Amino acid sequence: MDAIHDLGGKQGFGTVAIEPAEPVFHEPWERSVFVAVLGVLRGGIGNNSQFRHAMERMDPVHYLSGSYFEKWMTGIATLLAEKGVVTQEELEARAGGPFPLAPNPELKDVPDPAPDGDTARFAPGDAVVVTKDRPSWHTRCPEYVRGRRGEVVAVRGTVAVPHIEVHRNERTPEQTYSVRFEGSELWGSAAEPGTSTTVDLFQSYLEAA
Amino acid sequence: MDAIHDLGGKQGFGTVAIEPAEPVFHEPWERSVFVAVLGVLRGGIGNNSQFRHAMERMDPVHYLSGSYFEKWMTGIATLLAEKGVVTQEELEARAGGPFPLAPNPELKDVPDPAPDGDTARFAPGDAVVVTKDRPSWHTRCPEYVRGRRGEVVAVRGTVAVPHIEVHRNERTPEQTYSVRFEGSELWGSAAEPGTSTTVDLFQSYLEAA
Amino acid sequence: MSEHDGHGHDHAGPAASPPEQRAAALEALLIEKEILTEGFIDTVVTTYESRVGPMNGAKVVAKAWVDPEYRAKLVEDATAAAAELGFKGPQGNMAVVENTDEVHNVVVCTLCSCYPWPVLGLPPAWYKSPSYRARMVREPRALLAEMGCHVPDDVEIRVWDSSADKRYLVLPQPPAGAEGKSEEELAELVTRDSMVGVARL
Amino acid sequence: MSEHDGHGHDHAGPAASPPEQRAAALEALLIEKEILTEGFIDTVVTTYESRVGPMNGAKVVAKAWVDPEYRAKLVEDATAAAAELGFKGPQGNMAVVENTDEVHNVVVCTLCSCYPWPVLGLPPAWYKSPSYRARMVREPRALLAEMGCHVPDDVEIRVWDSSADKRYLVLPQPPAGAEGKSEEELAELVTRDSMVGVARL
Numbered sequence: 001m002d003a004i005h006d007l008g009g010k011q012g013f014g015t016v017a018i019e020p021a022e023p024v025f026h027e028p029w030e031r032s033v034f035v036a037v038l039g040v041l042r043g044g045i046g047n048n049s050q051f052r053h054a055m056e057r058m059d060p061v062h063y064l065s066g067s068y069f070e071k072w073m074t075g076i077a078t079l080l081a082e083k084g085v086v087t088q089e090e091l092e093a094r095a096g097g098p099f100p101l102a103p104n105p106e107l108k109d110v111p112d113p114a115p116d117g118d119t120a121r122f123a124p125g126d127a128v129v130v131t132k133d134r135p136s137w138h139t140r141c142p143e144y145v146r147g148r149r150g151e152v153v154a155v156r157g158t159v160a161v162p163h164i165e166v167h168r169n170e171r172t173p174e175q176t177y178s179v180r181f182e183g184s185e186l187w188g189s190a191a192e193p194g195t196s197t198t199v200d201l202f203q204s205y206l207e208a209a
Numbered sequence: 210m211d212a213i214h215d216l217g218g219k220q221g222f223g224t225v226a227i228e229p230a231e232p233v234f235h236e237p238w239e240r241s242v243f244v245a246v247l248g249v250l251r252g253g254i255g256n257n258s259q260f261r262h263a264m265e266r267m268d269p270v271h272y273l274s275g276s277y278f279e280k281w282m283t284g285i286a287t288l289l290a291e292k293g294v295v296t297q298e299e300l301e302a303r304a305g306g307p308f309p310l311a312p313n314p315e316l317k318d319v320p321d322p323a324p325d326g327d328t329a330r331f332a333p334g335d336a337v338v339v340t341k342d343r344p345s346w347h348t349r350c351p352e353y354v355r356g357r358r359g360e361v362v363a364v365r366g367t368v369a370v371p372h373i374e375v376h377r378n379e380r381t382p383e384q385t386y387s388v389r390f391e392g393s394e395l396w397g398s399a400a401e402p403g404t405s406t407t408v409d410l411f412q413s414y415l416e417a418a
Numbered sequence: 419m420s421e422h423d424g425h426g427h428d429h430a431g432p433a434a435s436p437p438e439q440r441a442a443a444l445e446a447l448l449i450e451k452e453i454l455t456e457g458f459i460d461t462v463v464t465t466y467e468s469r470v471g472p473m474n475g476a477k478v479v480a481k482a483w484v485d486p487e488y489r490a491k492l493v494e495d496a497t498a499a500a501a502e503l504g505f506k507g508p509q510g511n512m513a514v515v516e517n518t519d520e521v522h523n524v525v526v527c528t529l530c531s532c533y534p535w536p537v538l539g540l541p542p543a544w545y546k547s548p549s550y551r552a553r554m555v556r557e558p559r560a561l562l563a564e565m566g567c568h569v570p571d572d573v574e575i576r577v578w579d580s581s582a583d584k585r586y587l588v589l590p591q592p593p594a595g596a597e598g599k600s601e602e603e604l605a606e607l608v609t610r611d612s613m614v615g616v617a618r619l
Numbered sequence: 620m621s622e623h624d625g626h627g628h629d630h631a632g633p634a635a636s637p638p639e640q641r642a643a644a645l646e647a648l649l650i651e652k653e654i655l656t657e658g659f660i661d662t663v664v665t666t667y668e669s670r671v672g673p674m675n676g677a678k679v680v681a682k683a684w685v686d687p688e689y690r691a692k693l694v695e696d697a698t699a700a701a702a703e704l705g706f707k708g709p710q711g712n713m714a715v716v717e718n719t720d721e722v723h724n725v726v727v728c729t730l731c732s733c734y735p736w737p738v739l740g741l742p743p744a745w746y747k748s749p750s751y752r753a754r755m756v757r758e759p760r761a762l763l764a765e766m767g768c769h770v771p772d773d774v775e776i777r778v779w780d781s782s783a784d785k786r787y788l789v790l791p792q793p794p795a796g797a798e799g800k801s802e803e804e805l806a807e808l809v810t811r812d813s814m815v816g817v818a819r820l
Contacts, residue, residue, distance in 0.1 A: 064429065244462045300444065
């Protein structure tokens with residue numbers, strides 16, 4: 001999904017604000033949200049990919065202006081409502097006011113997992129190109145590497161394919177790789193010299209270069 | 210610049226709200242802003258590309274949450290302040306409160322115009338690929354076509370190169386083209402059948418395919 | 419703003435005084451500095467509130483429907499053809515794209531909100547919304563249907579993203595029952611939305 | 620919200636009651652539905668407020684500095700090597716990347732905020748900010764310098780975007796004056812920022 005969460009390389013966000021001696025939680029409500037997320041995911045009501053995808057579907061202004069725990073709260077409540085554990089009405093009645101959730105647009109044609117995904121097709125040193133695909137469904141392939149050429153630097157083992165985990169609630173293992181991209185390949189003439197970014201990508205995001 | 214304004218293909222924005230029988234201006238202040246922009250640009254204080262670039266540099270939340278005329282007001286005031294015509298202090302004193310302007314990050318290595326830009330290198334029917342470059346400076350090349358293959362469908366004549374107009378305040382003519390991209394080339398498996406997008410691109414954004 | 423403001427917002431955008439106060443400040447300073455004059459303000463307001471708008475484009479379209487020679491000129495050089503009817507000005511380097519039985523055209527500006535002012539006036543809010551700008555290039559068929567414009571599956575959709583200097587006007591197909599009507603009567607049938615490509619007549 | 624609300628905002632995000640009220644509602648409903656228990660709440664809070672944090676990663680790093688065999692194991696299988704010291708749990712499929720005289724490593728998660736919880740605890744707000752996530756991949760040298768971490772021009776910067784299941788820990792180089800210090804003394808010198816890669820010791 002090409003949503004607002006895909007921030008790599010975007011400009012205009014200004015300086016990174018740093019808070020010295022920051023506590024783990026700034027407010028008691030952040031602690032409650034953290035515990036709620038861990039409890040819900042441990043309970044098997046939804047999986048971590050579905051939780052992530054719920055946050056990605058948030059209204060873009062809500063996503064960008066909300067803190068990390070604001071996003072977590074919205075994401076986990078969305079997941080609970082979609083799984084039928086709570087209703088938005090229950091949440092709002094208890095909260096005494098609006099409790100915004102992420103919308104859930106209908107998706108067509110979510111593809112099957114690639115065959116033989118658990119068999120590694122690439123090895124360190126291999127040149128690969130990332131698919132140019134821009135899926136409307138959940139993906140962990142960031143826009144800034146799509147269509148770009150890199151080198152496999154490590155095989156990272158099998159992980160459940162994210163879009164299958166989200167949209168079918170099934171775990172299908174697929175090989176993942178660390179793929180290194182030179183700065184110039186990603187940013188062209190704007191790249192800083194002597195820099196690269198290594199991104200962890202699923203096998204089905206990659207083609208031999 | 211890969212800023213928040215580059216919205217083509219982004220997801221999560223929901224339905225398009227339509228207001229029946231919409232007036233040209235909803236509030237008198239919108240009329241004032243419109244007149245101000247036309248007056249400033251006519252007066253040669255800045256050019257249209259600089260005005261656009263000022264809006265692109267706005268804080269992302271301000272950009273997304275602000276209406277069209279909010280962006281125009283911020284953009285033209287930013288341009289006036291950067292040209293030394295007014296100061297932010299003057300604006301805020303008159304407004305009786307904060308008057309946010311767009312920040313202006315330092316840019317390194319803005320490239321020269323391409324040589325012979327006014328000589329057309331492509332003709333209708335030519336296959337082209339858009340540069341993968343992701344410039345940090347002003348560009349009119351949207352992210353969603355970068356690195357993608359299309360076909361020239363029209364030669365549109367010379368236009369001042371946008372990044373030169375913005376960053377050097379000079380007008381260097383360069384050929385522009387309408388380039389058609391099949392939906393499947395842009396969005397892959399998520400594309401709607403029987404759709405294409407034609408984008409107007411400067412010659413220096415294109416390579417022969 | 420820091421993350422612990424207690425409202426769950428670590429970045430709600432910059433503080434701003436009400437837009438009417440900021441706009442008044444801007445206008446007053448520009449008048450003082452003689453960048454704006456009362457005469458210029460009146461001309462601009464009259465022009466864009468009364469003289470330019472979709473009624474101009476409708477005249478262009480109706481003439482193209484009844485006059486094959488004008489239609490050919492319009493397709494060849496829309497800027498000159500519109501100027502013949504008196505329609506020219508800023509954002510007026512124009513091109514016309516023709517709808518046919520096989521092709522439906524629709525216009526967007528993903529990077530800002532470019533629009534052919536001399537023939538359509540200033541764009542409506544929906545044309546300038548992030549949602550329209552984001553979605554029209556990725557899912558034109560779905561978005562058009564949502565906007566009430568059902569393009570048959572066997573009709574190709576061509577989206578035009580006006581990212582350089584050309585501004586696009588869609589030449590819609592005449593509606594059923596257009597035969598025998600005068601140019602003036604036909605102009606009454608042409609809507610703004612049909613000339614942007616988000617409606618069919 | 621429509622464009623003519625008079626505040627220049629046509630889309631300010633959805634209305635929301637204060638986060639403390641929403642969080643309390645969520646927690647209460649989950650307790651009622653027996654998804655959360657008091658015991659679980661206490662365990663999680665104690666774990667993440669007291670037991671996991673950068674002091675864990677510091678022990679891993681200090682041990683790797685003094686014990687070449689442990690270092691080799693850590694580089695080969697960071698998850699197992701950290702578990703040897705008792706550090707494991709959610710977000711704990713880990714890899715270590717070694718800084719050298721020629722290479723500086725730094726970690727980011729552009730798509731969300733993945734972070735190696737068992738060795739670093741929960742991430743600080745800056746790590747989760749749109750600005751860090753957006754900028755670290757495009758301009759690592761400039762952003763690191765802004766954050767006070769000046770990487771010499773002849774040192775290569777490798778950014779790691781943790782977009783799948785691995786969570787990355789940077790193994791910093793020991794600071795000047797580390798020679799002869801005990802493992803415990805060395806652990807005191809290791810900062811969180813050096814293990815994310817936004818500082819050098």
